[in-house]
Amino acid sequence: MLSEKSAPIIEATLPVVGANINEIAERFYRHLFETHPELLDGIFNRGNQADGHQQQALAGSVAAFATMLVDNPGQLPESLLSRISHKHVSLGIKPEQYEVVHDHLFWAIVDVLGDAVTPEVAAAWEEVYWLMANTLINLERGLYDAVGVAPDTIWRTWRLVQRIQETDDVVTFVVERTDERDVLPSLPGQYVTLQMPMPDGTRQPRQYSLTRADDGHHRWFAVKRITGAGSPDGEVSNLLHTAAKVGDEVVLSAPFGDVVLDTSDRPVVLASAGIGVTPMAGILSHLAQSRSGREVMFLHAGTSPDSYALRNQVQEDLGTLPQAGMVTWYERDLDSGPGSGDERAGFMDLTDVELPADAVYFLCGPLPFMQVVRQQLLGLGVSPRDIQYEVFGPDLWQADYE
Known part of the structure; x- marks a missing residue:
């Protein structure tokens, strides 16, 4: 005061x-x-x-x-x-x-x-x-x-053991521990900071959401390649996509982040757009790993099915949960094939979705997307305290929690 x-x-x-x-x-x-x-x-x-x-x-x-x-x-x-x-x-x-x-x-x-x-x-x-x-x-x-760490000891060296090409511009990097120390477990929705050595000799930090629950030996994070290789905005993602290879060592922080799933039994609604799917996939992975009985609804908006990063992982995890469903919106090229589920044309519109009662909501995606979805939820009577959001980069939107 x-x-x-x-x-x-x-x-x-x-x-x-x-x-x-x-x-x-x-x-x-x-x-x-x-x-x-x-x-x-x-x-x-x-x-x-x-x-x-x-x-x-x-x-x-x-x-x-x-x-x-x-x-x-x-x-x-x-x-x-x-x-x-x-x-x-x-x-x-x-x-x-x-x-x-x-x-x-x-x-x-x-x-x-x-x-x-x-x-x-x-x-x-x-x-x-x-x-x-x-x-x-x-x-x-x-x-x-x-x-159990200090500012100088949050860092740990990992070895890159797999690259998974999720879409044309998204790669999942799988890293494994390089020593016998226990891996500090992450909470569902958290991220790590990667320190990337740059050609000019400096290290550039970037935060990446963990896309799978820990197994004690590995971590998974997905990186979207930002176009404009010559600009600082995309210099790390471009370097990871073009230069990081299996066998390389990378330095990651311990996991942090305050947008995490609670331990209640309330229904969970995960809403994402574009690369915002990454922390939502991480939360879903934790639910699947723990064989959760919670009702789960996964909502995603994208340009097309081909642009939906982690789609197969999300569908597999949803398939392991007894009360789970997914609704997807695409701007073009709807996929009517087997397993496509409830797919709709255009932008995410929750006014025509049967949302579970008393749910907690998690949002991630471009700022305009989250603003629109949050307004829709408030209009449907959802309490602001039940809506959490993750912003990639500096948080330029402080939501009006009530």
Whole structure:
């Protein structure tokens, strides 16, 4: 909670800071990397820097946190903080790095706002920053402790043992452990961070959802090739598709991620579009492995049957569950062959689907897809607290949980 001294200052200055927060974030990152270029080796995704998504996410996070402190004293944006903390621990972020961020962020605030940043204003925003930073540090300490690792020990070397060409632009990579240490099990829906050695000598981190339940020796993750091999946005996926070969060693983090399936017996609805199928397939795999009796509905939207990555795996897992079904929407080339199931033309429309009562919902796919599906669910009377979503990359959409 903000102090009585700082609260009115933050409330008065929030509009001007909010109006300039994107420029502040842009200058912050530029100044940070000019001073600490080593942070672009293994920690920051330069693709997200190039397209501006990381700057937007930082700006939105700070603004959302400050707004919550003003509008709802005594409360914190738990979903926002949980999402950030899981991403941070998957990268091995350390408490001392928050001091580095602080110094460059406040340099950027002064650089943008100038004389408007009086000592009183600076002190109030310092309070906001450290409330957020210390909350994240404590959350991240708990996450490290929960899985028995430290920032420097989340990494492990695996060996690539199989490549599975799922579609023209999606490959599943199967890796096996290279020593006799136990494999830290993942929860259904979690991801790992891969540190990819790049031609320029740096390592680029990327998070990939685990697409199968662990067997104690292997992990599975699928990678969609992003077109534009010369751009930072797709440099890792292109390198994995073209250069990663069986026998290579890869470095992966321990599994993290807060969008995970609960342990209740409530029905489960998994809704995905495109490569968003990956965490949904991972959740389904856990349900199949445990021979769950829960009612499961798998909903997927894609361009065509040929573009449906992990389709065979999904169908096989659904076939092992006693109460499971699938509805698929394709923009073209509906497949009317055996095993195609309930296939429909066009975009996902849940208003004409018989959804199970009292279900929990998981969404993953392009942001516009998730926004539309969530609105449909809310319109059908589903509680916002029963809808979880996974965003690939920086979270530019903080859903309005109620």
